[in-house]
Amino acid sequence: MHDPAYKLLFSRPRMVRDLLDGFAARSWSDILDFGSLAPLPASFIGRELQQRHGDLIWRVRVRDDRWLYLVLLLEFQSTVDPAMAVRILEYTALVYRRLVDHDVLREHGALPPVLPVVLYNGRRRWTAPVEVTNLLAVGRDVLAPYQPSQRYYVLDVARAADADLPAGNLVSALIGLEKTRDAAGLRGALEALFDLLRQQKDGALTQAFMTWLRHGLRHAGRLPADGEDPLAQLQETQTMLEETVREWTREWLEQGRAQGIDQGRVQGIEQARHEERALLCRLAARKFDDGAAERLAAALAGVTDPDRLARVGDWIIECATASDLLARVRGDNGPGG
8 A cells, every 4th residue: 555644755845856866866866957856737647647646756857958757656565566667667658648748749859758766665675677678578589679668766665775875865864764673773863854854944844754754653553543643733843753752762662571571682671761861861952951951861860661751751842941841850759760
């Protein structure tokens, strides 16, 4: 099933730019005029290209005054589609059909190039052929010259190597969050995302990431499938992401206790609790000041109960002053301290 939260993300120009600049067109993105990057209007796309709601079509001008059309397919299936190259070919033909209908061929004497990109986040490695000729039973015989030939670029999110993720890139930040499996890694990935979103100052992009994170929490069972959404009222990026860190960290801690694991794992849990206390102090410093963070650190020294730490996270969000926060923390006599 296609993920609407992903489509929302890649409906933002900055995400598409970072996908091209850092991945699909990394070695030649300098020839692209990203200021011209724009999605195709619904009137152009038409019914045929709207049937799959996970797919997007963008265009960007090349610096030699040509247009490049980007066909972006968002693939979130449990199984790999072996015929993806045929689907890509079909989409390209539909794009060209629309361009011909709009008199592009007659006016310019040629059709623009198309760059097909498949963004895949399934559990299995992507194994489908990326070249349509690899699906044809012609080999080197006399009919080979008459067969279609087209490649597509595939970004297999789960298999993207950390060394290949460019810094300062929102798609890299997205992949980092997808691949995170522990509290420390999640903290670092979210902090990287904090910084990038603050730099962008793009409210719609921020909201798209909020939606994506909320969807991820619900898919993982951390939010109810219906009813009141506790993230719905969170408007500020930093506050929402801080809440996410706290929720995910608490769940990992609870899972560790429930599994009754060995001493080595217990030490890992203790380390996670230490990291959560440190994170709460950093959040207090960001909302209030360094002095508040220092006083909070002293108040939390030795606190190991994840529920108490979770309450502190709530209070950082709710309290208007550092003194109110510290009063609540010091007055909390819950177990685990």
